[in-house]
Amino acid sequence: MAIAGFTVISAAQSLPVHAAEAIATKAPKAFLYEPASGTILYAKAPDEPFAPGSLVKVMTAATVFKALKDGDLKPDQLCRVSEHAWRTGGAPSRRSTMFAAIKSEIAVEDLLRGLLVHNANDAAIVLAECLDGSEDAFAERMTKLARSIGMANSRFANSTGYEDKPSRTTVRDQARLAEYILETHPDRYPLFALPEFTWNKIFQRNKNPLLGEIRNLDGLGGGSDPTDGFSGLGSVERDGRRVIAAVAGLTSDKHRLQTLQEVIEGAWEYFTVQTLFSAGDVVADGRIFGGTKSTVPLVSRKDIDVLLARGGTLDYRIRVVYEGPLLAPLAKDVPAGELHVIGKDGIVYRAPLVTGEAVAEGTLFSRAVDGLQELLFGWIG
Numbered sequence: 001m002a003i004a005g006f007t008v009i010s011a012a013q014s015l016p017v018h019a020a021e022a023i024a025t026k027a028p029k030a031f032l033y034e035p036a037s038g039t040i041l042y043a044k045a046p047d048e049p050f051a052p053g054s055l056v057k058v059m060t061a062a063t064v065f066k067a068l069k070d071g072d073l074k075p076d077q078l079c080r081v082s083e084h085a086w087r088t089g090g091a092p093s094r095r096s097t098m099f100a101a102i103k104s105e106i107a108v109e110d111l112l113r114g115l116l117v118h119n120a121n122d123a124a125i126v127l128a129e130c131l132d133g134s135e136d137a138f139a140e141r142m143t144k145l146a147r148s149i150g151m152a153n154s155r156f157a158n159s160t161g162y163e164d165k166p167s168r169t170t171v172r173d174q175a176r177l178a179e180y181i182l183e184t185h186p187d188r189y190p191l192f193a194l195p196e197f198t199w200n201k202i203f204q205r206n207k208n209p210l211l212g213e214i215r216n217l218d219g220l221g222g223g224s225d226p227t228d229g230f231s232g233l234g235s236v237e238r239d240g241r242r243v244i245a246a247v248a249g250l251t252s253d254k255h256r257l258q259t260l261q262e263v264i265e266g267a268w269e270y271f272t273v274q275t276l277f278s279a280g281d282v283v284a285d286g287r288i289f290g291g292t293k294s295t296v297p298l299v300s301r302k303d304i305d306v307l308l309a310r311g312g313t314l315d316y317r318i319r320v321v322y323e324g325p326l327l328a329p330l331a332k333d334v335p336a337g338e339l340h341v342i343g344k345d346g347i348v349y350r351a352p353l354v355t356g357e358a359v360a361e362g363t364l365f366s367r368a369v370d371g372l373q374e375l376l377f378g379w380i381g
Contacts (some may be wrong), residue, residue: 023266027259028249031171032267035179035244039307039341040348041271042263046172047153050248054096055169055223055231056161057115058177059154060124061192063142064112065185067131078105079130081122089121089160096207097122098199110199112188116221117197119207121160128159135159139167146173149180161223171246174233178220178244182235192219209253210234214261222256230256236264243267270309276318276341277304280356283339284320288359291328297356298322298336304351306341317342320353329361 023032023042029050032042067073081090086102089095098114100106100122106114108130114123128138135158142156151173157165181189196205209222210232222232231248245263250256277283279302285295298320308316322337334355341349 023263023270025247025259025262026255027247027263029171029247030259030263031175031246032263033175033179033244034267034271034307035182035242037273037305037307038349038351040343041243041267041307043172047170049153049168049170050228050231051163051166051225052161052169052174052231052248053163053223053225053228054119054161055174055221055233056156056159056167057119057124057223058174058181058221058233059142059146059156059167059169060127060159061112061116061188062177062181062185063138063145064108064115064127064131065181065188066145068108068188069185073108073131075107075109077108077130079108079111079126080105081126082129085122085125085129089123089125093121095121098197098204099202100126101200112191113194113197114199116191116208117194117206118199118204119221121162124159146177150176163225166225171231171248174231174246174248175244178233178235178246181220182242182244189219192221210257210260213257214264217264222253224253232256232260234260234264236267238268241267241273267307271307272310273305274308275303275305277339279303282356283353284337286322286336286355287325288328288330289325290361291330291359292361293359296326296330296336296359298353299356300339300351300353301333304339306349308341316348322353326355328359330355330359332356332358 028045029048030044031046033040081100081102081104083102090097091099096119098118098120111123111127114120125135128135132138132141139156139158146154154169154173156167194206210217216236216238217234219235220233224230230250230253233246235244245260247260250259277300280299282297282299284298286298288294288296319340319342320337326336332355335352336355337353339351339353340347
């Protein structure tokens with residue numbers, strides 16, 4: 001009889017590779033992630049919260065992207081510029097704006113360009129009011145979306161990032177947000193790299209402080225907070241490989257750029273793709289209860305390719321975990337566990353494993369023997 005929720009560690013070994021200690025950054029918080037393989041390349045205080053300031057607008061954009069995909073908004077839908085949006089985020093605010101005229105109506109697609117090219121606060125407020133009637137309601141939608149995509153330590157207070165109601169996030173969550181946009185809204189992602197946008201005969205270049213400063217960077221944004229300092233979220237595709245990096249707690253825009261560049265360049269300088277297992281290779285054996293066999297091979301459906309460090313002094317470890325014992329009869333290709341690659345800061349990579357063959361139900365006698373073993377000794381993977 002299976003013990004529900006009991007995790008069995010069935011394999012552990014050291015790899016002939018080492019974790020990188022070569023990436024050096026003075027950023028108090030930093031996170032480097034390779035989304036294709038799901039590998040965490042670098043993490044420094046990844047779950048320590050900070051106020052993101054204008055970096056919130058990346059979450060605002062993601063929330064609007066989802067509303068468009070779900071049909072809650074349409075690209076050509078006109079949104080009215082309220083007095084609140086005009087005074088708080090428009091010309092009277094003396095902040096970044098697309099200079100939307102009070103009581104004018106602007107299409108959602110133009111507001112998105114204003115938001116991401118002009119870093120426009122009026123666009124952020126108009127989009128929030130157009131979708132949910134108020135910034136507070138829109139902020140609830142933002143936080144709900146964040147939770148649903150795995151941003152466990154983030155909450156959002158408004159669509160602009162204004163510090164009178166500070167939002168909270170982490171560099172890990174920001175990287176997850178970038179991954180969500182790249183995966184779920186690839187058609188919208190190019191908006192982050194638009195070089196310029198003219199609205200109401202006013203020409204403005206892209207105000208993302210990172211664009212053009214780091215080679216091949218094509219998104220996403222930066223922000224600052226009087227207390228928590230400067231933060232940045234960037235994504236780079238180079239030589240067929242994309243990485244996402246987030247930094248926070250920096251003292252200036254120059255410091256932010258320098259540290260983000262250090263972290264991103266480390267992906268190419270210190271890491272290389274290594275195939276740990278090919279598709280169909282036996283990764284480990286899982287214990288079986290009540291079957292014609294006592295074990296079943298656990299395999300991966302695809303190659304397990306991981307970005308691992310070229311050199312260093314700290315070994316990675318492989319561990320396979322599954323809930324066991326597995327119950328017979330058991331079909332082939334059934335999800336049955338995970339492979340974990342573990343570095344000095346915890347799990348850096350996960351890959352799902354499935355059963356490599358079918359196992360039929362055993363005889364009454366064999367099932368009785370298995371039951372007696374469980375009763376007397378428990379199950380050891």
